Amino acid sequence: MKANNETMYYAFVETPAGVIKIEATDRTILSLTFVxxxxxxxPNVLCEKAAAALxxxxxxxxxxxxxxxxxxxxxxxxxxxEATKNIPFGEVLSYGEIARAVGSPGAARAVGRALSKNPYIIVVPCHRVVYASGEAGHYAGGDEKKRALLAFEIGVS
Known part of the structure; x- marks a missing residue:
């Protein structure tokens, strides 16, 4: 959370998935969201580092x-x-598997709610979390973007 006296920095990055806005302070990245x-x-150094990583x-x-x-x-x-960041590039886990990984078996829906509010699109790769059936499920950035990101990663892997 931004403290009252901190300066906000912004950067916009054009990506194959769409425009991503990076918001940061001097100490932390606050969000990466599709716009x-x-x-x-x-921008500041953190915005530039995030843009380079994207x-x-x-x-x-x-x-x-x-x-x-x-x-x-x-x-x-x-x-x-944290559990979602540990999903390897090109692989997926189910909401239930994440729930078990964080010590809350049976909390798959709560995992979905938490990921629906993920402010770090792609960096916290919630697009790699799918339904137990293997269906992609929903994505805050848009269901088509989720499928495209998954296809991109599989194609690069």
């Missing part, structure tokens, strides 16, 4: 992200985000 249009950027990801060179992210909205969400 409709490019805006005026006012470019590496979409060029097939970057498979994991090492960025200072703000903590999750709750301890449960933080555990879910």
């Amino acid at each position: 409709e249009d490019m805006g005026a950027s006012h 470019h590496d990801y979409f060029s097939g060179k970057g498979r994991a992200f090492d960025l200072p992210l703000e903590k999750g909205a709750s301890p449960f969400a933080e555990k879910v985000y």
